[in-house]
Amino acid sequence: MDRNEVVLVGRLSAAVEEHPLPSGDTVTKWRIIVRRRRHRRGAALTDSIPCVTFNPETAAIVRKLKPRDYIEVTGAFRCRVFGPSAAKIWRYEVEVSTASPVEADVPKPEEAPAETLTALIPRQVPYLAPAG
Template identity: 40%
Template sequence: MSLAVVDRDDVVLRGRLSAPAELRVLPSGDPLVVFRLVVERDDPRPQVPATDTITCISFLPALRRYAVAWAAADLIEVEGALQRRFWRTVSGTGTTYEVDCRRGRKVARAGTGSPARTA
């Protein structure tokens, strides 16, 4: 069996938006949107955080437009791939993991359990 069939990098997250999404422009001139989802852990243990905050990004124009309209605490669902990003710092190389999103949608508005309207 080839590795192309075995390897898979698919991520699906559903969580609350921690703060409004932020539009950024990379030094290359490429625009992207950055936002963070707070996702509850299935089985939290004592003295271990009950949630994880996961950074999500997207270069897709449509997803950038949707994300900037989302409000903090909205319930959001995204699909994408986990990626590791590197950059140079004065003390060496910086690194982080983030989800590069190819799809995203608001599931419910902040403060309500009600579904969001879809276009």
């Protein structure tokens, strides 16, 4: 049995964009930043996942959020193909059916263990010079 179900919980990366379509519908686009599990060197990596919706109710919920607000979305993974036959462009995105804001569980400094707080503080990435 085939299933195409996606559930994402992450942060809104930037302001939501809306694009009217020739059909009169509006497509609403945004990106969600989702952290990966810790990398072997201790760095937390993230993925920026493109999301779209054609549903006006879902779009209204997402429009109310600000960048860096937490959000949970459910939907389906889609591959869309654009452009002329000689120069096709493939895009992958999540077509969202439902969205809801999520309260972030960020500990207060006096309540959190030190290792939790250090994970929340961004670290500077050292510049990599060419070898040789």
